[in-house]
Amino acid sequence: MIWSFxxxxxxxxxxxxxxxxxxxxxxxxLSGLLIFWPRTEYYLAKFFFRLREPTMLEQQKLDxxxxxxxxxxxxxxxxxxxxxxxxxxxxxxxxxGKSVAVTRxxxxxxxxxxxxxxxxxxxxxxxxxxxxxxxxxxxYSLPGRSLAGxxxxxxxxxxxxxxxxxxxxxxxxxxLFMASLIFNHGWGWVFYxxxxxxxxxxxxxxxxxxxxxxxxxAADLGYxxxxxxxxxxxxxxxxxxxRRAAGWRGALYSSHPSLAVRITTLExxxxxxxx
Numbered sequence: 001m002i003w004s005f006x007x008x009x010x011x012x013x014x015x016x017x018x019x020x021x022x023x024x025x026x027x028x029x030l031s032g033l034l035i036f037w038p039r040t041e042y043y044l045a046k047f048f049f050r051l052r053e054p055t056m057l058e059q060q061k062l063d064x065x066x067x068x069x070x071x072x073x074x075x076x077x078x079x080x081x082x083x084x085x086x087x088x089x090x091x092x093x094x095x096x097g098k099s100v101a102v103t104r105x106x107x108x109x110x111x112x113x114x115x116x117x118x119x120x121x122x123x124x125x126x127x128x129x130x131x132x133x134x135x136x137x138x139x140y141s142l143p144g145r146s147l148a149g150x151x152x153x154x155x156x157x158x159x160x161x162x163x164x165x166x167x168x169x170x171x172x173x174x175x176l177f178m179a180s181l182i183f184n185h186g187w188g189w190v191f192y193x194x195x196x197x198x199x200x201x202x203x204x205x206x207x208x209x210x211x212x213x214x215x216x217x218a219a220d221l222g223y224x225x226x227x228x229x230x231x232x233x234x235x236x237x238x239x240x241x242x243r244r245a246a247g248w249r250g251a252l253y254s255s256h257p258s259l260a261v262r263i264t265t266l267e268x269x270x271x272x273x274x275x
Contacts, residue, residue, distance in 0.1 A: 001144070002199070003143075003144035003147070004141050004142065008024065008028045008143055011024075012025055028143075031139075032139055041095075041098065041135070042081075044135075044138075045081075045099050049095060051099075052084050061107055063077070063082075066080075066082060069119045072222070073123070073127075079098060080099065080100050081099045083095065083099055084103070086103075090105060090237075091103045091118075092119065093122060094123070094126050102119070113223070117218055117226035117227045117230055120221045120223045121215060121217070121218045122214070123218075124213060125214045128210060128214065207256070208256060211262070212261075212262065212265055215227060215265065215266060228270075231262055234259055235259045240259050
C-alpha cells in the first residue's frame with residue numbers, strides 16, 4: 001500500500017503540475033469505496049482469485065456444513081457467498097468481504113465434521129474482521145503489485161535481461177540510499193529501500209496471530225478435536241517440510257504458524273476446558 005502511494009503520487013507529479021497533481025492521488029484514495037460494492041468482490045473472486053461458483057451438488061454439501069456452523073453463532077448463512085477453488089490442496093480461506101472458499105478436494109474428501117471445522121475457522125476470520133482488512137490492503141496495493149509483477153516478468157524473460165534489470169534496481173536503490181545519507185536529502189527513499197525487508201515481518205506476525213484466533217473460534221464452536229485431526233493429517237502430508245527447510249527466514253516471514261504450534265495451542269485449549 002505504501003509503495004502504491006509512492007507510485008501514484010510520483011506519476012501524478014510527473015504528469016501534472018501544482019494542485020492538479022493532488023487530484024489523481026485523492027481519486028485513487030477514494031477509489032477504495034468501490035470495495036464496498038458487492039460486484040467488485042464478485043469480480044475479484046472470479047477473475048483475480050480464480051474461484052468458481054459451486055455446482056448444484058457441491059452447493060448442497062456446502063450448505064449442510066455451512067448451516068451447521070452458522071447455526072451455532074446465530075449468523076445468517078445466506079449473508080456469505082460460498083466459492084470453490086479448483087485445487088487438490090486441503091484448504092479453505094475467508095476471502096475479502098463476505099466470501100468463504102474451500103478447495104474442491106476439501107469439499108469432496110474431508111469428513112463432515114472436519115469440513116465444518118475448516119468452515120468454522122474461516123468464519124472466525126470473518127468475525128475478526130481479517131478479510132475486510134485484507135481486501136482494503138489488496139485494493140490499495142494494486143499499483144505496487146502491478147509494478148512488482150512487471151519487474152518479475154522482465155526478470156524471468158531471460159538471463160541477460162534479468163541481470164540487467166536486477167543490477168539496475170540494486171544500483172538504483174544503493175545509489176538513492178547513499179545520496180540520502182550524503183546530502184541529507186530524500187530520506188523517503190531510504191524508507192522505500194528497506195520497507196520490503198522490514199514491513200513484512202510485523203505483518204506476518206499479525207497474520208500468524210489471526211490464524212490462531214480463528215482456530216480459537218472454531219474450538220469455541222466445538223471443533224477443537226476435529227481441527228486437531230485435520231492439522232495432523234496436514235502434518236502427515238509434509239505441509240511443514242518447506243517451512244522448516246526455509247530455516248529462520250521461513251519462520252520469520254511465514255503468514256501461518258507451524259502446524260505443530262497450532263496443534264499444541266488447541267491441545268492446551270482442550271486441557272484447559274476440562275472441568
